[in-house]
Amino acid sequence: MMAHNQLPTPVPFVSPETEPYWSGARAGKLVLPHCAACDHPIWYPKAFCGDCGSLAVEWREASGLGTLYSFTEVHRGEGPYRETAGFVLALVDLDEGARVLTNIVEADPAELAIGQRVRAVFQDAGDAAALVRFSPIPEQSK
Amino acid sequence: MSIRGKAYIAGAFEHPLRDLPQHSVQQIHAECAIGALADAGLSLRDVDGYFSTGQLGFGGVSMTEYLGLKPWYVDATFVGGSSYLAHVGHAAAAIAAGKCKIALITQGAKVRGVIRGPKHTGDTPEFPFETVYGETNAGIYALAARRHMHEFGTTAEQLAAVKVAAANYAQYNPDALLRKPVTIEDVVNSPMIADPLHRLDCCVVTDGGGAIVVVAPEIARDLQRQSVKILGHAEFIKHSGNGPNDFTSTGAMVSAPRALAEAGVALGDVDYASIYDSFTITVIMTLEDFGFCKKGQGGAFVASGALGLDGVIPVNTDGGGLCNNHPGYQGGLVKIVEAVRQLRGEANSQTQVRDCAIAVAHGTGGGMSRQASVTLVLGREDA
Numbered sequence: 001m002m003a004h005n006q007l008p009t010p011v012p013f014v015s016p017e018t019e020p021y022w023s024g025a026r027a028g029k030l031v032l033p034h035c036a037a038c039d040h041p042i043w044y045p046k047a048f049c050g051d052c053g054s055l056a057v058e059w060r061e062a063s064g065l066g067t068l069y070s071f072t073e074v075h076r077g078e079g080p081y082r083e084t085a086g087f088v089l090a091l092v093d094l095d096e097g098a099r100v101l102t103n104i105v106e107a108d109p110a111e112l113a114i115g116q117r118v119r120a121v122f123q124d125a126g127d128a129a130a131l132v133r134f135s136p137i138p139e140q141s142k
Numbered sequence: 143m144s145i146r147g148k149a150y151i152a153g154a155f156e157h158p159l160r161d162l163p164q165h166s167v168q169q170i171h172a173e174c175a176i177g178a179l180a181d182a183g184l185s186l187r188d189v190d191g192y193f194s195t196g197q198l199g200f201g202g203v204s205m206t207e208y209l210g211l212k213p214w215y216v217d218a219t220f221v222g223g224s225s226y227l228a229h230v231g232h233a234a235a236a237i238a239a240g241k242c243k244i245a246l247i248t249q250g251a252k253v254r255g256v257i258r259g260p261k262h263t264g265d266t267p268e269f270p271f272e273t274v275y276g277e278t279n280a281g282i283y284a285l286a287a288r289r290h291m292h293e294f295g296t297t298a299e300q301l302a303a304v305k306v307a308a309a310n311y312a313q314y315n316p317d318a319l320l321r322k323p324v325t326i327e328d329v330v331n332s333p334m335i336a337d338p339l340h341r342l343d344c345c346v347v348t349d350g351g352g353a354i355v356v357v358a359p360e361i362a363r364d365l366q367r368q369s370v371k372i373l374g375h376a377e378f379i380k381h382s383g384n385g386p387n388d389f390t391s392t393g394a395m396v397s398a399p400r401a402l403a404e405a406g407v408a409l410g411d412v413d414y415a416s417i418y419d420s421f422t423i424t425v426i427m428t429l430e431d432f433g434f435c436k437k438g439q440g441g442a443f444v445a446s447g448a449l450g451l452d453g454v455i456p457v458n459t460d461g462g463g464l465c466n467n468h469p470g471y472q473g474g475l476v477k478i479v480e481a482v483r484q485l486r487g488e489a490n491s492q493t494q495v496r497d498c499a500i501a502v503a504h505g506t507g508g509g510m511s512r513q514a515s516v517t518l519v520l521g522r523e524d525a
Binding site for chain 2: 007008009010011012013014018043044045046050051069070071072073074075076077078079080081082084087089090091093097098099100101102103114125131133
């Protein structure tokens with residue numbers, strides 16, 4: 001059975017520090033901060049590199065492709081998800097190197113497997129942001 | 143510089159009730175404070191250091207006033223459920239530095255029947271990127287359990303063995319919330335909360351709390367009551383700040399060896415372990431990270447009966463957070479109390495570890511994306 005595709009879309013708190021991430025998502029792009037000095041992506045989004053202390057952060061578009069690290073079907077949601085019958089909470093390893101907490105949508109939870117390839121989908125949340133969820137990449141389009 | 147032998151736990155108290163609809167949170171703190179001080183043979187007037195999470199009211203100030211304390215030293219460290227283990231370490235360090243002599247640590251909580259609402263998303267830097275996706279405590283630990291299964295072949299039945307061991311102990315604890323023994327089948331047939339975690343893989347939700355009194359050696363010597371010697375303490379915050387965080391290990395990988403080194407204790411000398419058990423998987427990962435078994439072998443280890451009274455390492459003999467008590471989603475203080483009971487020889491008679499001389503108490507505060515691990519090593523007064 002397909003998972004419920006209409007998950008809640010709670011409006012995230014958007015600050016000037018993290019606005020490029022959320023406006024990017026709203027435009028259908030996965031935009032990540034990179035440390036200009038270390039040249040690696042920073043997760044979660046922030047304008048600070050915890051490796052070297054640099055405040056010089058560049059926002060770059062990522063591929064939106066990743067690999068499923070782990071997943072669970074949550075049957076007891078809380079807050080905005082309290083009435084959601086069951087949904088997939090997941091960790092996705094982005095090809096760029098970050099491990100992000102997200103949902104898997106447009107998929108049968110029973111068909112999911114760790115190591116599966118996934119692609120970002122963007123679902124509007126309020127006027128200034130979109131949630132970044134992922135869906136499996138069908139085998140034939142790999 | 144070490145805290146080894148520089149301070150003692152002279153009083154320990156676990157609130158006997160698990161459901162306190164008529165109490166205020168501050169009343170729970172107060173009853174626990176009085177209970178632990180009476181256990182030590184001390185009074186409120188003796189206290190010169192006060193430790194709490196500061197979650198109630200204005201940091202550490204509100205409860206200091208409510209309790210009528212006049213401390214020289216106040217600490218409101220909050221690192222989730224392991225806060226109280228940190229407080230013991232901090233109190234020992236403060237006493238070793240001469241900042242205070244009689245430190246009181248209190249916990250009070252009321253959460254039964256309270257529906258967990260939307261979490262704050264603005265004032266915590268990481269929340270906007272996580273809570274919007276329906277993150278729950280069980281969901282986060284389910285991600286850990288599924289990954290552990292994937293990497294190491296851990297099974298649902300092995301997870302269940304942790305609960306079976308806890309329930310076996312809890313039947314002898316008259317205050318435990320859940321006292322009925324359970325089978326592996328009971329656990330894996332209980333409702334799924336977040337797969338692969340079933341309801342019986344999750345800790346209980348209780349009101350209540352407890353308190354601990356930490357004193358200088360000269361105070362401990364003069365008290366009638368048997369004290370417990372603080373041998374070692376270490377903390378580690380494991381997080382994803384500098385690259386992907388694995389979901390198959392805990393901060394115990396760092397805090398446990400550091401605390402044991404400070405104590406001068408080998409793992410094989412530990413007679414009893416209070417291990418944070420928010421979920422069954424938490425125990426398996428933590429035991430691996432302590433080194434009680436190899437990484438990845440935790441499932442087989444717990445399934446072999448290792449946690450029983452005659453096993454490799456008796457764990458959570460009060461029934462733990464899985465059966466006895468996990469007040470306010472924070473199980474750390476109760477972990478200390480049971481270790482103190484074991485070292486004093488005052489555990490329930492059916493669950494007392496024979497000749498218990500060295501114990502560890504370990505807390506895991508927070509989730510898997512980021513967590514505060516705190517390890518205490520404790521010994522009998524003469525250790």
